Each structure stands twice: as C-alpha cells, then as structure tokens.
Amino acid sequence: MSTQTVTQPTTKTVNGVNVTALFETIDAVKKDQELAAFQFRSNNHWIDGGHNRSTIQSFYGCRNEDSTRSEPFMLDADEPPILLGQDKGANPVEFILHALAACLTTTMVYHAASRGIEIEAVDSALEGDLDLRGFLGLSDEVRKGYHDIRVKMRVKSGATPAVLKELAQFSPVFDVVSRSVPVKLEIETY
Amino acid sequence: MSTQTVTQPTTKTVNGVNVTALFETIDAVKKDQELAAFQFRSNNHWIDGGHNRSTIQSFYGCRNEDSTRSEPFMLDADEPPILLGQDKGANPVEFILHALAACLTTTMVYHAASRGIEIEAVDSALEGDLDLRGFLGLSDEVRKGYHDIRVKMRVKSGATPAVLKELAQFSPVFDVVSRSVPVKLEIETY
Numbered sequence: 001m002s003t004q005t006v007t008q009p010t011t012k013t014v015n016g017v018n019v020t021a022l023f024e025t026i027d028a029v030k031k032d033q034e035l036a037a038f039q040f041r042s043n044n045h046w047i048d049g050g051h052n053r054s055t056i057q058s059f060y061g062c063r064n065e066d067s068t069r070s071e072p073f074m075l076d077a078d079e080p081p082i083l084l085g086q087d088k089g090a091n092p093v094e095f096i097l098h099a100l101a102a103c104l105t106t107t108m109v110y111h112a113a114s115r116g117i118e119i120e121a122v123d124s125a126l127e128g129d130l131d132l133r134g135f136l137g138l139s140d141e142v143r144k145g146y147h148d149i150r151v152k153m154r155v156k157s158g159a160t161p162a163v164l165k166e167l168a169q170f171s172p173v174f175d176v177v178s179r180s181v182p183v184k185l186e187i188e189t190y
Numbered sequence: 191m192s193t194q195t196v197t198q199p200t201t202k203t204v205n206g207v208n209v210t211a212l213f214e215t216i217d218a219v220k221k222d223q224e225l226a227a228f229q230f231r232s233n234n235h236w237i238d239g240g241h242n243r244s245t246i247q248s249f250y251g252c253r254n255e256d257s258t259r260s261e262p263f264m265l266d267a268d269e270p271p272i273l274l275g276q277d278k279g280a281n282p283v284e285f286i287l288h289a290l291a292a293c294l295t296t297t298m299v300y301h302a303a304s305r306g307i308e309i310e311a312v313d314s315a316l317e318g319d320l321d322l323r324g325f326l327g328l329s330d331e332v333r334k335g336y337h338d339i340r341v342k343m344r345v346k347s348g349a350t351p352a353v354l355k356e357l358a359q360f361s362p363v364f365d366v367v368s369r370s371v372p373v374k375l376e377i378e379t380y
Contacts, residue, residue, distance in 0.1 A: 016239030049206030092293035105281035145365030175335030
C-alpha cells in the first residue's frame with residue numbers, strides 16, 4: 001500500500017476500493033452514457049446427469065471487448081445424491097445464493113467507499129426456501145424456484161444498518177432476483 | 191455402472207439420471223408433500239474490495255439435514271480490473287448466468303430422462319445486458335441488474351426444440367430470474 005501511495009500520490013483507497021478510479025468512472029459515464037453498456041457472458045457444457053460446467057471469460061464494457069483475462073473461470077454445477085447427482089459442484093440454486101451474497105457485499109463495500117464510510121468486516125448468511133413439487137411438476141400452484149430468500153448481513157462499521165441497507169440495495173443481483181428479468185430462451189437441435 | 195446393475199437390477203438410467211430413483215422420489219412426494227420442502231444455504235465472507243468468498247455445505251430436504259458433504263464448496267467472487275477488482279473470481283452477475291445455464295440444462299436433462307427422451311449433448315451460450323448507470327445511481331430510470339438475458343441452447347436429441355423448451359422451463363433458476371422472488375434483507379452492525 002505504501003508503494004502505491006508513493007507512485008500514485010493522488011490515489012485514494014477505501015475498503016480496498018480505488019475511490020479515485022471509481023469517481024473517474026462515474027464522471028466518464030456522466031459524460032458518455034454508452035460507456036455504461038456492459039454485456040456479460042457464460043458458456044455451459046453438459047457433462048452427464050446433473051453435472052455441467054460453465055466457462056466464463058469475455059465480456060464487453062466501456063466500449064471495449066475486455067482482454068485482461070488470460071484464462072477463463074471454470075465453474076462446475078451438480079446436484080447432491082438426494083437430488084440424484086454426484087455432488088461435483090454446488091447446485092444451481094445454491095449458486096444463486098452465492099451470487100446474491102457476493103453482489104450485496106461488493107455493492108455495499110463500493111458504495112460505502114464512495115461516501116468515505118469505512119467497513120471493517122462483512123459476513124452474511126443466506127437461506128432460500130424451495131418446494132420441490134414445482135420442479136417436479138406436481139402442482140401448478142407451487143412455483144419452481146425459491147418462494148422466499150432471507151439474507152442476514154453482519155457488518156463491522158460505524159455506519160447505521162439503515163444506511164448500509166440503502167447502499168447494499170444498489171446491488172444488480174438483488175435487483176435481478178427481487179424483480180423479474182426478461183429471459184429469451186432459444187433452443188435448436190441437431 | 192455394471193456393479194450397480196448387478197446389485198440393483200431394476201435401476202434404469204437415462205441421460206445419466208437414475209430414473210428409477212426419480213420416479214421413487216416423485217411417488218414419495220405425492221404421498222407426503224413435506225418431503226418437498228428444501229432449504230439451501232450459503233455463507234459469505236468479505237475479503238477486500240470486490241473480493242469475497244462463499245462457503246456452501248449444509249442444506250435441508252426430505253425432512254432431513256443433509257450430511258453427505260464432508261467438505262464445503264468454496265466460491266470466490268471478484269470484479270475485473272475495469273470494475274476496480276483484481277479478478278480473483280467471476281463477478282456476481284456472471285454467476286447468475288452460470289446458475290441459469292446450469293439449471294436449464296439439468297432441468298431439461300432430468301425431465302427428458304423421466305419421459306424416456308435421450309439427450310446426447312447440450313451446449314449453451316448466455317448473454318446478459320446491463321447498464322452500469324443503475325448500479326452507479328446515475329439514473330432512476332435505469333435498473334441496476336440485467337435488463338435482458340438471452341440463452342441459446344444447442345441440443346443433440348431426437349426431441350423437438352418445442353418439447354425441449356417446455357422441459358427446460360421447469361427450471362427453478364429460470365423461475366427465480368424471470369419472475370420476482372421476495373428477498374428479506376436484514377443488516378446488523380457491531
């Protein structure tokens with residue numbers, strides 16, 4: 001950190017976030033809203049039964065195809081034995097909870113940094129309730145996904161829970177899960 | 191597989207899914223709907239900046255706390271450099287695409303198995319469009335999460351795309367993303 005201060009004397013870091021760069025990004029987007037258009041991508045390959053693997057590497061943002069990732073992230077999903085899998089990875093609905101926790105945390109930390117609010121620790125516990133009758137097609141009245149998700153975050157900070165909650169709710173994944181997103185699904189066979 | 195066939199001569203497997211066990215599950219849930227109540231969980235710990243880690247192990251289902259996982263799944267999330275992270279993992283909105291692809295694939299494969307439809311290969315490509323102005327709080331008219339998600343699945347099977355699409359749409363994560371889920375967010379500080 002001291003080296004960074006010497007070589008970039010104007011860089012300010014709060015909560016591990018380069019706030020100088022964050023404000024530069026905000027200013028740039030205010031002047032040119034096309035910089036805000038991002039596209040994220042994932043490719044998935046089925047392996048067997050409940051086991052499949054996603055490859056995540058390229059994305060578009062700030063008018064550019066990103067080229068900083070030399071290797072893709074590989075993510076395996078599977079189901080536990082009771083759901084007829086071999087447990088070679090967390091299952092898809094568990095990945096939703098991970099995505100939600102990660103996004104609420106990062107969003108809180110970034111927005112706190114932008115306001116000069118220091119955060120020393122964040123730990124969260126998530127639960128998602130799901131009635132398997134929806135997936136199994138046994139009832140039209142039971143939804144297929146989670147019917148309730150609970151997130152408990154424990155934050156070491158001088159800010160109030162109300163302020164931290166306001167900051168966390170800028171989270172894109174919180175928005176995706178708590179509001180609907182149009183999903184266009186196309187299938188071709190060969 | 192041959193050992194299993196010898197010891198359980200009635201086990202039928204389609205697409206890597208034990209269809210005998212699948213039908214047993216369906217029959218059991220029809221008789222006792224409490225077996226269908228599942229709860230999945232994730233704990234997340236903030237590391238620094240955009241970097242955090244989820245630990246996924248326990249879950250509840252079929253009237254039992256699962257005890258088959260001897261080790262938790264550890265999942266790191268981060269942001270790429272352009273989003274002020276150090277790229278130590280896929281980012282939260284990329285995990286959403288992984289969860290969606292994995293769930294659509296597993297759901298299609300399981301439901302196809304239950305109908306005796308053989309699937310030889312599934313590959314999918316997902317794109318999610320997001321306008322960063324929502325996250326940055328620069329516009330009330332721009333949502334924070336994805337405004338559109340596209341899924342293209344390529345399936346090697348004798349079944350028609352229409353049938354496969356119908357099967358895939360039993361997916362719990364498709365339901366979570368394309369419909370809203372109530373998320374209860376509680377924050378405490380110390």
